């Protein structure tokens with residue numbers, strides 16, 4: 518049984534309720550309802566008051582602001598996968614989350630605030646240096662998503678705050694190659710066993726201007742190291758084979774998988790090697806799944 522629930526009609530009302538009661542936000546409910554389920558046909562019981570925010574239209578938007586794409590926290594994964602203005606890796610990650618019925622409910626805000634190391638969207642978002650804006654009745658703040666997620670299922674969200682939006686800086690020039698790839702038990706409706714997002718920008722002579730990659734489900738939070746990325750930056754694609762092992766060894770050191778470590782380490786290695794080999798051979802620009 519839900520002990521106390523609130524259904525605010527505006528963001529202002531939601532922030533007041535959050536400040537006065539600390540009620541926990543429920544967006545699509547696809548994480549919260551499952552976490553607190555008590556069996557088929559039985560209404561879940563929550564140990565705290567709940568605030569249902571799924572009807573707040575003010576949190577549902579995707580828009581361009583300067584060089585950023587900004588996504589309201591109440592935007593569903595289905596709306597994200599359907600919007601061509603959203604960067605490719607983020608759209609692809611959204612499209613691979615569960616079944617269509619789930620994606621119609623699941624929100625970007627819930628995926629980010631649930632902070633599961635296996636979640637799909639934080640992987641390309643952190644790879645792209647996305648930021649989050651948190652709002653409360655008294656103000657707002659913006660920080661890197663990588664800093665907002667502090668550990669498995671842990672964030673820096675304060676008791677009176679809501680996640681307002683996720684802000685993705687667009688690359689200066691479109692990536693030459695970009696990936697979001699997920700390994701799950703099966704293609705549909707499966708949480709990641711491992712995921713990888715990678716992107717590279719080449720100049721006209723084949724030199725790597727920008728390389729970035731991030732991993733999900735391979736540690737307490739999304740793994741990324743800008744130091745390791747620098748091993749590839751400035752190299753020509755023809756030099757990839759000669760630095761590949763050095764890069765993969767350095768990348769391996771940033772992973773800290775808890776379960777099935779050998780499987781996760783070797784699979785990450787193979788996926789990255791695959792991506793970089795395709796970059797070196799110039800075969801494909803974009804890969805889905």
Ligand SMILES: Cc1cc2nc3c(=O)[nH]c(=O)nc-3n(C[C@H](O)[C@H](O)[C@H](O)COP(=O)(O)OP(=O)(O)OC[C@H]3O[C@@H](n4cnc5c(N)ncnc54)[C@H](O)[C@@H]3O)c2cc1C
Nearest residue numbers: 544545546547548549614615623624627628630636637680
């Ligand atoms: C069958 C099934 C399959 C799934 N498959 C995948 C998958 O493939 N990939 C994947 O990543 N996930 C998957 N999930 C998990 C889940 O669907 C996603 O994490 C989803 O994005 C959560 O969004 P939601 O809106 O339903 O979150 P909710 O359950 O409503 O909330 C999740 C958490 O976020 C908080 N929250 C929500 N919105 C805000 C806000 N605006 N401000 C502050 N806090 C907020 C809530 O308080 C709660 O702590 C699956 C779940 C199920 C049940």
